[in-house]
Amino acid sequence: MKVILLTRVDFLKQLSEGRLLQVYLFLGEERLFHEELLKSAVNKILPPEDQPFNFMRIDAGEIGLSEFIQNLETPPFWGGARLIYLDNLESGVSGIEETVLKGIGNIADGVYVIISALKLDGRKKIHQELQKRLNVVDCSKLGKADLPVWIKQRAEKMGIQFTTAQIVKITQRLGSDLLRIRIEFEKLKTFLGERTQVNDGDLDCLIPGAPEPDIFGLIDAVADRNPRLGLPRLEDLLNSGENEIKILATISRQFRNITAACEGRRQGLNPKLLASMLGINPYVAEKSFVQSGRFTLPELSEIMERLVMADYRMKTGQREPRLELELAVVEICTGKH
Template sequence: MKDLENILKNIKNKAFQPIYFIHGEEPYYIDVISNALEENVLSEEEKDFNQTIIYGKDTNYREILSLARQYPMMGDHQFILVKEAQNLDLNEEISDELLKYIENPVPSTILVFAHKYKKLDSRKKFVKALDKAKFLFYSEPVKDYQVPNWIQNQAQILGIKLAPNIAHLLAEYLGTDISRIANELQKLKLILKPDEVLDGKLVERHIGISNEYNVFKLIDALGKKDAERAMKIAYYLGKNPKANPMVVIVSNVFNFFNNVLLYHTLKGQSAQAIAQTMGVNPYFIKDFDQASKIYPLKYLTRIISILREIDLKSKGLGNHNVSDAELLVEMIFKITNIDKTKVKI
């Protein structure tokens, strides 16, 4: 979110706005702003009288606006936080009432809407009014290829020194769940000694991600058709299925080979253009290029079929008491021997 630093700076300096309507697909930034306001608008003593926290499913806009028009008791502000505001019902009549309040808000009320997981309809009048008054804040999701840089920046803010490629390791394992990543980094901030560099061993010890034996190393081995290393990693993963659920492994392997297949269709374009079309970090294009030389299209369609078959078996369809560890070995054997394996498509 481009305006995040300014918003948080103003909140810290007690320069509040009467309305904060925070919306978007990424819940992390919505929580950051909401929590900052909850911590800074009122003192602990004032919260007993002037703080109201409600949930969208338990209220409606008319009740919220009625509360917002009240004045604080023994203080300068009242603070109203509407969590899960995406559950509020908004009809045309209420939209007009909300519009009137946006155009003339009560200065002593700090009204916050935490509208998660989806954007507001920018065509609606009240949304245009929020935007014009600078009361609207969009929490934009972080794309896959942006996560390593986000981790790098966040680590820098927290004063955590990262070893090379650790940001990529965390991004690959934790995905785009920014809230989870932020929590893990906060935990590491408390654990790490001053000037200690976060490397693969520390990540494995404190987060549980092995720098040598994880699903991404498995994908790397499969991408290079290194059957021996892939089997070693599979053995490690199979020993701890709770930490390495089969559904996650199959999903990640499927995504990789699906991207290799897509890479075949994009060959000839620049690495940057291919990465943008695929929605991946340009850093990984070399891996898809290498895998495309090992796995031609005819093999990739078979691999996709294998992965679908393994996925169904892992969910109990056509699986007669075969463990996930055994299914993992079967999957790796079939992929690394794809040129010798016949698959029903």
Template structure:
């Protein structure tokens, strides 16, 4: 299929896929003649891309036309749609037309439905930081791709360290591969701890510190995250996801539910085996504290979106959350008379 649509906010993974497609499509000796990269600020970019896609390649190899950060899957005029409808079915096999976008295609509009018919669509969305199973699966798959063996605990630690930062994951795996050399043994957890940077400086660790009411540690983690240029809204998104998950687990357990699969389904957790560990997380905290944490996180998000000083506002709300979990202790468990 000569038409591709790549979308998602995982820029590094998408750029890797683009490079692979470019290398597979173009002949190195003729690439300067057969490669067109059309920037988003070009007013007639889509029309130019379609015209270039109809032009036969020079010399050897194929032609690659890349329409960068296109918005045709979010909004598309009737005139532009008519051009797409006329051109996409007849793009020659010697041409590869690539469209990329950060935003998810709107499946309701006609241009997206047209591309679904004629294009191969690939998603490069970042994995939510609280979906640890998926993060660990990606670490394992990426390590296998470069021929590196990792112990199960090393995979867990590496996923915790890099989160959903694909670029950082590749950097750390290459570092570990150089360290391993020709060795055939799996990289152990102590090696990851020694070589991988910032293994405790991530948003999930911040969520744990807040849950445990450790104000000093939480503020230190906020400082570390900002020093690493972690976007404030991304930190908040991770906290919301984690506290929402803890709240669902606590709600289900206190309602008397004992089926791990049903609890996992309600909390949107892929692996029911995680429920035991999440139950241990929320065992010593009250349902009231978890319920009250979400409005505070909403205030934090709204303040950031309205232009509050990110560092000061984040620190103040993190302190408020820590005090919340210090102040509200779980109700004592009632036991029946023997």
């Protein structure tokens, strides 16, 4: 089956021209694209005063099937429009895909539905049918050749000018983490003030060349349940001279942030409020929000218990620290914690 994908530009054009379709599927592993397209849709469809009542964000792993159908069939409060965002479809409760297909035929007038999935299994008939019946928007990660173009366009949109050589430096120092790049550009914009042209001194000051150990890369691998990626990244951290207990403490701290973000999403908080409440860097808060979409609270509770056990075993000498850290990462990745 050949799936016809809308580009992000296609979706934004439909949105700006008032031609929004009733149901979309955001599909792809670049979470930043999901979040930015959703924000554009919310702000276009709903006036600020209506958003608390007519915007609903639902985790597919926690919603009841009958409750979801009921939400689709409920018209907007006080007229106007209503937007339902079903997140984490690939981690949804049993039967959610069939319920989506059943429900999209009975959506109330004025209700728009956006479904988000990082990836679907194209071999499954139900996933084939979803991609056939829904309007799929491509949210795939950027290819290596596309990253410099995205950086240049995002910088120009923010009023920042980079040379070609500086863009190369940014890709070397920040990699392909678009969320981190966006946060660093926001810091750079504040630093520049009225200036638009970045000089090499500005870049070296705010985006230094010595990379931090890739703890977020390790967390991403763990969140994706990918031990083949997680273990090499753990090895990189260890080989860079990082102490096992320090790495474990960093992983535990980030999973505490992810847990707080998961609970915060349920309460309607945004990353800025979370950063203020926890006293953490805005980049860490945004990253935690993105990563929290990959877990349920019960899963996070089990992971935290496994990390506490690892800390105890390492500090009491019950197991060699490197081995215990590797085992903890593998068990969390494979869901055997």
